Amino acid sequence: MAVSLIRIGLRAVAFNLERSAAILTSASVQTQYKLFHTKPVCQNGVCYLQESRSREELSDLQPSAIRRSYSKHHGRPEEDRRKQQSESDSDSDSDTECKSLERSEFWRRKMRTVHNILDVDKDGLISFNDFVLFAERFKALGHLDDAQAEEFSAIIKLTWEEQWGAIDPYNFVTVEQYLEDMHHVLNDKTLKKKAHRWLPYLFKAVDKDKSGFISVKEFKLFFECLGLDNEHAAVAFAVIDVNGDGKLSLKEFVKLGKDFFFTEDETRVSKMFWGPLIEI
Template identity: 80%
Template sequence: MALSIVRFGLRTVINFERNAAVLSVASATKQFKLLHTQPTCNGSVCYLDSERELQRPRAALRRYSKQHGRPEEDRRKDSDSDSDSDTECKGFERSEFWRRKMRTVHNILDVDKDGLISFNDFLLFAERFKSLGHLDEQQAQEFISIIKLTWEEQWGAIDPYNFVTVEQYLEDMHHVLNDKTLKKKAHRWLPYLFKAVDKDKSGFISVHEFKLFFQCLGLDNEHAAVAFAVIDVNGDGKLSQKEFVKLGRDFFCSEDETKVSKMFWGPLIN
């Protein structure tokens, strides 16, 4: 009997030491992974892959940012794409001039002027150009589809509680410009704006047709005439679709205050 008790005690000690060794190895392995895991960044925050794994159950709750913008899960997912520069993990490094331009576009896209961009604002914005009647049925359908896809890719869910503040718009556009994939797709609706105001379908827009563009942006004809005189650098009195799209894209991408593209979306706000 005494011998059995001694054997049981020895077996218990051995099992305890074996389990302790396994736990020690597992802990060391986890620490090794943490030390050698590459960080993933979303434009303002960097995560270790292991940290993201721990956060996935929480992400299922679809937490929104404090500005009620895109879900944080969607914002992290976009960061897997390649970056145009190495500034993606360094937060905001854009000039005040660029910020003024982005605030200008946010104000234009905020069609109902409540200080927030919603998907309904996007639809109202698109409807202004559609209502000119210069897009055929197929072009109009494509335009709305691209507007919808752009919203989903940049700001997530289409629902009445998903809003984009000025601060959120600045952050998201900074992220878009640092991501090759998103940057290529971000302004693919620009050709449809051109086609919508190309009243005579000549493939060029005149100053009079450019005034239609500004009217759809909620701006007056005087601003349109001034802007057109500046961006029509060769003085031929017309803009091709290629010129129009390039000016529109340069407005978002450039921080050069001497570029004429700064006039494309009208007077800059403070």
Template identity: 85%
Template sequence: MAVSLIRLGLRSVSANLERSAAIVSSASVRKQIKLIHTKPVCHNGVCYLQEKSWEGDLSEAASSALRRSYSKQHGRPEEDRRKQQSDSDSDSDSDTECKGLDRSDFWRRKMRTVHNILDIDKDGLISFNDFVLFSERFKALGHLDEKQAKEFSDIIKMTWEEQWGAIDPYNYVTVEQYLEDMHHVLNDKTLKKKAHRWLPYLFKAVDKDKSGFISVKEFKLFFECLGLDNEHAAVAFAVIDTNGDGKLSQKEFVKLGKDFFCTEDETRVSKMFWGPLHEI
């Protein structure tokens, strides 16, 4: 009789432990579900992501740690992101080739600047949703026709997939990962040619009068879409408009944008292209 009571007691304790474990596991799963983004909503040239959250979301710090962990596990594997250097023809902009394994603090400041610009929600990480929202800001200006807008969206998607892999809510790019990946992109001739193919669409989006040139006023639209101050736009334009004709052609615009990523020469005027440099 005593033995039966002991067995019954052990089964009861075991059942309680199993139920407790199930409850803890269920709560843990709920907590590990991050914000799910919906489509961006734009108004007067400013775009936002509508968000809905699940009950039991993690704290901001814990959520950030979870996203970083998931990104490492489910994003593009490191060996896939770092494609072997192609034997294809070199980029025509040979004067902007990045060489050597180490990058200067100046170059790192520039990459941090762009990471901060692309980090639309300012959580310290870049996601595909940030990329989408970035493109929506320019499309919301209304200066791209339907075909151009679709091409722009397609290129943004391809750029993300080629550089960072999976498109899902948890694949994020940290600052250090962005620095590391851009280092490899710039040393891979094939990836380098593709990395900034969306630059012409930024130009067309701000070329309001479709003249094939952008003025300082239109360059201010560019900075507005980047989330930067108009005053910075005027200063930057004055510096990069080296011939002083008050306008930039698409060729000049694209070359400045690419040069920003490639050169480590602090005297190049392209350092002003993406606004004030981020402090290390």
């Protein structure tokens, strides 16, 4: 009888220990989960963790939705500067437009090429200051009148704010962030229409004789402003001048500039528009 009571007592103790361990383990997992799904918030150089979303909300998000972006000074949470992807189909400018989340390596290479061009100070990050320097290169040619130069600056500023948010010294765009942002733009009907509205100003800035067409000589000015070698300009122009008339109209220039972003088709001549594709 005594032995039976001892056995019952031991079983009760074991049960309680297992129950306590399960509770502690569950609490530990929840704590770890919260720590894993928190984001750093930095103010004046001091960073702390802040819980961002519930487990239910996180389960519905794509991995890209909880991506963190970092400046070269300190980590900071990505600003909520973009709306959720539009449910409506984007307007297609070509039958080969990129739509899937998994872009081809060719398209990603093209986006890295443009990121490198827009990174004027070559620190590996795009800032609003880079955008300003980029615009100043074209304005410095002196071929835009005062009204056009003012409009160009305003559109560059608006483009930054709509795509990358606040104008501040800690708002940087990394290569991977640029890739994701351009994917988002191509799949958002409104953003897609606005994204490259500054292209006509690039054309007008290098149209030295104001003929309404760009010659190979003027296309070399375009490459110079992009920070590229003149030798590449002649090769690129020979490829993109499909009809062989030795000139590009404004319509052709803008179409080529946009098509570079829109397509994953490696046979398109637009792949030469922004110069040699960056080596990976």
